[in-house]
Amino acid sequence: MITKTTNDFSDLDFLAGEVILIDKTKGLTSFSVVHKIRKAVNVKKVGHAGTLDPEATGLLIICTGKKTKEIYKYQESEKTYTGIISLGKSSASMDAETEFSEEKSLIGIGSDDIENVRKSFLGNIQQMPPMYSAIKHKGKSLYEYARKGVEIKRELRDVTVSKFEILKTDLPDIYFEIVCSKGTYIRVIADDFGKKLGCGAYLKSLRRTAIGSYKVDDALEINDFRTIAEKTTAA
DSSP, X not given: OBOTTOOOOTTOOTTTOOEEEEEEOTXXXXXXXXXXXXXXXXXXXXXXXXXXXXXXXXXXXXXXXXXXXXXXXXXXXXXXXEEEEEESOOBTTSBTTSOBOOOOOOTTOOHHHHHHHHHHTSEEEEEOOOSSSOOEETTEEHHHHHTTTOOOOOOOEEEEEEEEXXXXXXXXXXXXXEEEOTTOOHXXXXXXXXXXXXXXXXXXXXXXXXXXXXXXXXXXXXXXHHHXXXXXXXX
8 A cells, every 4th residue: 555654666566556545636637647647657557446526635546557456445435525515606517617506695594404404414315416427428428418508317326425514614614524435426415405405505625535444644645656656766
């Protein structure tokens, strides 16, 4: 396991397979992180165990070489996220990527209302996957259709939220921590949260802090990984 305490790759075999913890920074796609690692270690087989949106930050588990066959083990693990749900506005992408709808008043929305909505997401729930997602339809990602204004029929998905805590409320922002199953869209939870309150909402920020027992606190940033790879290659 390659973590932020790893400062030398000379004894590692990326072709035979290594597992890398990466702390993805804002603005990068999960695919671009994979591409950077593939280039840095000169191994074709590189994959990640769960996509993060470009605007999200946090833990990516990357597998190389023969370890890519074990990606499913990490994909099945529960994911832990922290972030901010902002009330009063909504968007087609359910985050700040697309234009916001008209702002709605939060007058009349109290702590009891927020608490009741929070509780409604706990346990086994169903979600409608968002159009702005990487889910494939006829070989194209749904977001490609969404950007052209085309709506594709989707099926509800069963997911599980084992923990949903509100860490702080500073309206319009609600700071939260969520632990959930594979395939859970936190953007959809944010959007549904706003719908249940009747004021709309969007996901303002998101950070994945853990995948199973693996923590983002132990992860390397991609530039640090590349620096170590370059030094090892040059040595």
